[in-house]
Amino acid sequence: MFRNAILRSARAASRAAPRFQTPIARPAARSSLFQSKQIIPAASFQSVRCYSAPAGLSKDEVEGRILDLLKNFDKVSDASKLSASSHFSNDLGLDSLDTVEVVMAIEEEFSIEIPDKEADAIHSIDKAVSYILSQPDAH
Amino acid sequence: MSREMALQAYRHLLRSTRIAFQGDINTLSAARFEARRQFDSNRSISSGSEDAVGKIAQAQEIAKFLRENVVQGEKTDAEAENYKLRIHEHTERGNNDDIKTAGKGNTLAGVKCCQS
Numbered sequence: 001m002f003r004n005a006i007l008r009s010a011r012a013a014s015r016a017a018p019r020f021q022t023p024i025a026r027p028a029a030r031s032s033l034f035q036s037k038q039i040i041p042a043a044s045f046q047s048v049r050c051y052s053a054p055a056g057l058s059k060d061e062v063e064g065r066i067l068d069l070l071k072n073f074d075k076v077s078d079a080s081k082l083s084a085s086s087h088f089s090n091d092l093g094l095d096s097l098d099t100v101e102v103v104m105a106i107e108e109e110f111s112i113e114i115p116d117k118e119a120d121a122i123h124s125i126d127k128a129v130s131y132i133l134s135q136p137d138a139h
Numbered sequence: 140m141s142r143e144m145a146l147q148a149y150r151h152l153l154r155s156t157r158i159a160f161q162g163d164i165n166t167l168s169a170a171r172f173e174a175r176r177q178f179d180s181n182r183s184i185s186s187g188s189e190d191a192v193g194k195i196a197q198a199q200e201i202a203k204f205l206r207e208n209v210v211q212g213e214k215t216d217a218e219a220e221n222y223k224l225r226i227h228e229h230t231e232r233g234n235n236d237d238i239k240t241a242g243k244g245n246t247l248a249g250v251k252c253c254q255s
Binding site for chain 2: 096097099100101103104108113116119120
């Protein structure tokens with residue numbers, strides 16, 4: 001099981017950092033063929049951890065990026081009302097089509113695709129923030 | 140009901156423009172502006188009416204067409220008439236078997252590519 005975990009992390013690391021592929025690929029390949037005592041080289045590179053940790057985005061960062069995005073959105077009627085809890089239509093004066101555009105812009109910003117059902121439910125900044133935080137793929 | 144459908148169609152349309160006009164800011168913003176204009180001009184259609192359903196279906200078809208049947212081409216050099224096409228994962232592709240069914244009124248394994 002331990003060996004599997006190392007292999008998995010080795011694979012993740014080599015995918016995340018193709019530049020380091022040659023030094024990384026070798027210990028990973030070796031550890032899959034040999035027994036556990038020869039895993040040491042693989043364990044030593046594991047301390048490098050060139051891939052990002054699972055909790056990649058902080059709440060403040062997500063909030064800041066979404067607020068920046070809305071600041072640049074010219075249909076926001078009253079920019080002074082922009083806050084972490086603003087509602088798109090009640091506070092910012094956006095209509096339903098604008099909301100779709102905002103959600104689409106958020107998708108592009110965090111390079112994810114939000115399924116229709118979830119996207120329909122995002123009507124405020126805090127909902128968007130909590131959705132992004134719940135997505136491990138968002139970055 | 141059809142309000143959500145319209146929003147969904149709009150979302151699909153925006154998504155398709157992103158796929159079809161990737162990296163081409165001028166065309167992308169023009170396409171999005173046009174989409175927005177069309178949706179705005181039909182704002183007064185009452186939801187659930189036949190007209191609304193038809194318009195939504197049309198928007199969905201446009202989205203599908205943009206995604207599957209539009210490819211970007213870039214001239215490989217200024218003089219030659221050669222273009223490099225960006226064929227992506229969503230582009231509709233046939234296979235050699237289609238030639239046998241071509242001209243029989245349908246395409247791609249019996250599925251019509253667009254119902255217009």
